[in-house]
Amino acid sequence: MKRLLLACLLTLVAATSPVLGAERVVNIFNWSDYIDPSVLEDFTRETGIKVIYDTYDSNEMLEARLLAGDTGYDVVAPSATFLQRQIAAGVLQPIDRSKLVNARNIWPEIDSRLSRFDPGNRYAINYMWYTTGVAYDVAKVQERLGKPITSWDQVLRPENLKKLADCGVYMLDSPEDMFAIALNYLKLDPNSKNPKDLARAAGLLGSLRRYVKKFHSSEYINALANGDICVAIGWSGDSLQARNRAREAGTDVDIAYVIPTEGSLLSLDNLAIPEDARHLEEAYLFIDYLLRPDIAARNSIATNFANGVAPSRPLIDKAVANDPSVYPNDLTMRRLFTVTAPDQTVQKLITRLWTTVKTGR
Structure with a gap:
């Protein structure tokens, strides 16, 4: 009887819990040439989560995938201009910033600019600008x-x-x-x-x-x-x-x-989670990893794009951090429009x- 009860309990656990030792995965859809490849390797090494990484080179391509549904992706990187329409279409889910320890690192100026497209910064968090x-x-x-x-x-x-x-x-x-x-x-x-x-x-x-x-x-x-x-x-x-x-x-x-x-x-490119994402815990871990100052700095150095993580600036090579082509001066910023x-x-x-x-x- 005890053996039968134990067998039933094991069956119940197997039916309601992830398979022991099952591989953890996060599926990313991002712009081409937009990350330091070693960051992906280090994320897997630190978390044990395998990264499946696909790329696109236009917002239209990303939006078509999102609107078609069943994307298969857990994290995407839409530009701010397209966010409004995607939010209205219900293809993105709200981001719970309480699950992102490093969200506190975002430069308020960037959050403010992004809020014009995503009121309350509910659906996206800045990656690069x-x-x-x-x-x-x-x-x-x-x-x-x-x-x-x-x-x-x-x-x-x-x-x-x-x-x-x-x-x-x-x-x-x-x-x-x-x-x-x-x-x-x-x-x-x-x-x-x-x-x-x-x-x-x-x-x-x-x-x-x-x-x-x-x-x-x-x-x-x-x-x-x-x-x-x-x-x-x-x-x-x-x-x-x-x-x-x-x-x-x-x-x-x-x-x-x-x-x-x-x-x-x-322009602002941002991290967001599709409504049909299947690996939510992994998605949050990946986004939070990218918001770490040291990781954001590595990505900016590798890509020459400015990131929205304020504490990363001192960690970026001076050749990049002081390059007005990457971080425009105040005069140039006043001439930029969205x-x-x-x-x-x-x-x-x-x-x-x-x-x-x-x-x-």
Whole structure:
């Protein structure tokens, strides 16, 4: 009888508890080239949790996965602009900050900026922040333009971009960035959702298409570093990765990154948990790990993106921490703007206009 009772108890435990020794896993969906790979290895070593890590290179790609449901991911990294729509769609779950010891490390200024997209900071916590600007090969641009790039006029005016076409120009495949930049250049509200304003921006961008080698949001890193192109409208961290890769390769390619004087876009990428996440405990442990000052510093050093963890700044190499391309000065910060997400009707218009910009059809 005792043996029978013991057998029943063991059966009950097996049915209601995780399998003893079962592998713990966390599934991550993040931007390309956006973490120090050794951080993933160290997380597994410290926690015993295996990291399955996939990447994307556009917010549209992430959003499509989230809206389709059954993502299979436990942590994602949406940009702030897209958060509003994703929160409204119910594809993200609220984050319990009481489970994140290191949430106290977030710079209040970044939390404040993020709250414009996520009121109360309920659904996301900042991972990295960055600017959109122009990365360029110093020698090739000097040869063709006779001076460094300082203004959007040098790359958004067709007759100027034409002079650079022979050495290769890339633009971000990101309508969020490109429309905001074009609107601002046209002295319109960069956050405008007016169809006429968007059509004007699309007209400007379409006039540049013949001089653009490719629209892509990650390939320009290696293309710049290898000397295959000379100009890219890109993100600060990626552009500086290109600069560093060229230096490490010992080539004579010298890459500079500039935020044009007319101003540009400031963006926030954030950590969030999909509504259908299956490994919640592991997701919280992973997010909290990334918010540790030493880990945040390592990721900023590896990627050249600024992070939102204030105590990490003294731990970052001075070459990165004092680089105004990574951490802009106060004057530049005042010239940076953010944009909010369009509604579905305007988003469809933007998608259609962007397709026309890229294809001419």
